[in-house]
Amino acid sequence: MQTELPDFITPAQEVFIRTHLDVPHVDAATWSLTVEGLVSHPLRLDLAALRALPATRLTAFHECFGSPFAPDVPVRAVANVEWLGVPLARLLDDAVPHADAAHLWFEGVDHGTFHGTPDIRFLKDLPLETAHRDVLLAYAMNGAPLEPVHGFPVRAVVPRMFGTNSVKWLRRIVVSDTRPDHLFTTGLYNRRLPGSDRPQPVREVDVNSVLVAPRDEEELAAGTIEVRGWAWSATEVVAVEVAVDEGPWEAARLDERGPEPTWQRFTLSRRWEAGPHRIRCRARDRAGRVQPGPGSRNSVQEISVQVGTQRPTGRTVTGADSA
Ligand SMILES: Nc1nc2c(c(=O)[nH]1)N[C@H]1C(S)=C(S)[C@@H](COP(=O)(O)O)O[C@H]1N2
Ligand SMILES: [Mo]
Secondary structure, eight states: OOOOOOSSSOOGGGSOOOOSSOOOOOOTTTOEEEEEESBSSOEEEEHHHHHTSOOEEEEEEEEOOOOTTOTTSOOOOEEEEEEEEEEHHHHHHHHOBOTTOOEEEEEEEEEEEETTEEEEEEEEEEEHHHHHHHOEEEEEETTEEOOGGGTTTOEEEOTTBOGGGSOSSEEEEEEESSOOOOIIIIISSEEOOTTOOSOEESOBOOOEEEEEESOTTOEEESEEEEEEEEEEOSSOEEEEEEEETTOOEEEOEEOOOOSSOOOEEEEEEEEEOSEEEEEEEEEEETTOOBOOSTTSTTOOEEEEEEEESSOOOSSOOOHHHHO
16 A cells, blocks of 8 residues: 655544444543553543643554454555643553553444454553553544544554554553453454564564655656655664665665654655666664565565656647657
8 A cells, every 4th residue: 555645744634544343423422431440449531531631742653553364464554643642651540550450451432343253342452561651542633633533532542553552432441460352452463573483462563664755656757856755663763775676775864763753754866767667665773673575564665666758747748749
């Protein structure tokens, strides 16, 4: 999949949408969020109570893992979003988890049938420590209330992790000493990482990058052309290289990441000869991970362009030109 992503912040209407069940229509007036299970003080907050708590802004990339049935297929569904909400840590501090609490279950309002399993809810879990440190309970995206498809009125946002962990239409957080045995936790969304033979939950994102210009199959005039794109990882991306045709790999200019887990812009300007060309980009992160070749969900992306000797007009060449 290729997306048009010119801006550092992706406008809400261009952010990809992923739902497994039916999109619920949540009435903000009756919605509430509970924190329950192994806690000394169970909580129930309505929207006004949540919004009255001190809020935090977080700009972060947002990436879908792709189909849990095809974990090795690249989808490159990615965006970069400014969230506003309440750190989950605040609610956990109020609720006071018991000493044996180790996992948090996040339950959405949505339910329905998923691949033949009826009556299922969307549920994910995280280690208590991770959730306490990172999770934001977001009620706004890019300065506007969440749209219904993106989880109105409140969703979890788990920075640096695949989007599947960021439960939309959040209604219940259960504090537990065990992981939930559930289709979306122990059933689907598990994978083997390089160097390990045990499947692990789909959590931290891989190092990845996407080309946004030129576009696949674009026709361009010969001369200086700038290649542009975005790179991101669970840690900072420290290098992006671009290869044209057989290479070599050339270092692109790469923006630094800053303190927040955002994506990073890369650009490379070079002169192009007329003819067909292919372009690839590959990112490396601070942990030393590099995007692999074909066969992985974060494989190096490749596009094809056609460079002509004249500026393309988008119209058929006329008789005078072709004579
Ligand atoms: N309740 C609920 N939360 C959910 C999902 C869902 O189906 N139901 N899909 C997940 C997946 S797989 C992704 S990639 C992100 C997508 O968020 P978005 O649609 O706002 O981009 O939401 C996650 N949270
Ligand atoms: Mo996803």
